[in-house]
Amino acid sequence: MLVLLLTLVVGLLPWAGAAQAHGTIVGPATRAYQCWSSWGTHHMDPAMQQQDPMCWQAWQANPDTMWNWMSALRDGLGGNYQGATPDGQLCSNGLARNDSLNQPGAWKTTTIGSNFSVHLYDQASHGADFLRVYVSKNGFDPKTQRLGWGNLDLITTTGRYAPAKDITFNVSTSGYTGQHIVFVMWKASHADQTYMWCSDVTFA
Template sequence: MPRFTRRALWPCVAAAAVLVAAVLVAPGPAGAHGVALVPGSRTYLCYVDGLQANGQIIPSNPACADAVAQGGQQPLYDWFGVLRSDAGGRTTGYIPDGQICGGGTTKYAAYNAARTDWPTTHLTAGSTIQLHYSNWAAHPGTFHMYITKDGWNPLTPLAWGDLVPFWSVTDPPQSGGPGGFNYYYWDTTLPAAKTGRHILFIQWVRSDSQENFFSCSDVVFDGGHGEVTGVGGSQPSSSPSQSRSASPSVSVSPSASKTPSPPSSSSPSTGGGGGGCTATWQNVAINWAGHFQAEVTVKNTGSSTLNGWTVKWTYTGGQGFDGAPWNGTLTGQPPNVVVKNVDWNRVLGPNATTSFGFNGTGTAPATPPALTCTSP
């Protein structure tokens, strides 16, 4: 399995204060009710890319910048609002070809543009990932997932004939209550043998009304594990064959400054719990006011294969999490943190390593916390 430098694998939820500031600056009322956060939709990742400390939205990504030039900032303040109130589950003929990503609306028409420089999530065909879909307003219903056909040309407007259904889920669990950056989540196995650029399209069909929601996420199947490029100054992949390692991924927290602060001077902290594994903490050189990033590497130090691992530590400075970890499952909340493996990095052979990362709130610990690592 390829190993990339993971500075942000899955788009992370932002602090509520930043959202409030952005809404106060927005020139009109916010809409509703949800789009994909993982893999991130065009409107969500353009919002992340463009949000400034003063609440203005000024994207650095060229596709996002052109969309704002065409349709203004309001569609990104309402990044969760690509919807039709009378859709009733209709697809072909209801929303015209070429207008699918914008839900057939004038407001989001700029996000239908056929181009290859939208923010992009890097994935591995046939892998199982956890989808996150904003629950800005929670409703019962079914999420229908589609992927573009093999041979689809990303420089042509998206048509219904380009899409193939591959997954659906009804009333999945939620990470928290509506009204913030919480989300519905479910595990999905991606179609096998996919390569190059594609669009992952989700239509959320409410079961209690005719209202439907539409979400287009730009993805590239290149062996990635959810790394995002084209956000916050990183370079989007310019062709389906471009290697992920050619353009570093960045933090996609909407509260992140576009200018990272210098790396922490603290040295890595390694700990073990006698369970056949060690865990090593490393502060990452991406920090912004009240937030930091860290990465933890887990190593199997035993002579037999590990079938699952757990890392624990205790915060002493009031630190927390800005969203969920990537490549790890948070099962114990601060100050007594517990992170367990996800499915794809559950098994580690002798001397094998894996890592998980996260955006933290507060100040990065000057002295990394003592870590313990155990296996079942």
């Protein structure tokens, strides 16, 4: 009887997680999503420490950062995005539990061109009041510096999007080469709920 009960409880766990899921930028992959997609199915593999040291340090600091890659949100910012998010905490969206995402270092990058697509995967289909896309300024070094607001160029602000699981839009830039951070802010439509992420990229 006990075995049956445990089986039922375990079987319910994935559904509970899915019910609380939200979204993230899957292209170019955010730091947490890149870690999950690369190591989620073999997170105990010791090779992570050598092959992907930034994901390794994030895993050691708090495994929840990887598992809850869809839940880096804050409520009730009231539009005070910069005031509520100190420099050096942008990649974690100001969440102490995800501070490992702020650490500079050799994060894996996605190769993009000057024109690229941003893909928001939103399992809960919240829709968007807007998304803002920034690129780190030339001269900023993601390997040695934490990201601050003064390190960013605002590239585009979208309009509203209706609720959907997948929202994709194109971004045009010029003058960027080498490694940068694409920083995206998503204001969900269903509530005063804000998400912020860092995606490591190499402009080819």
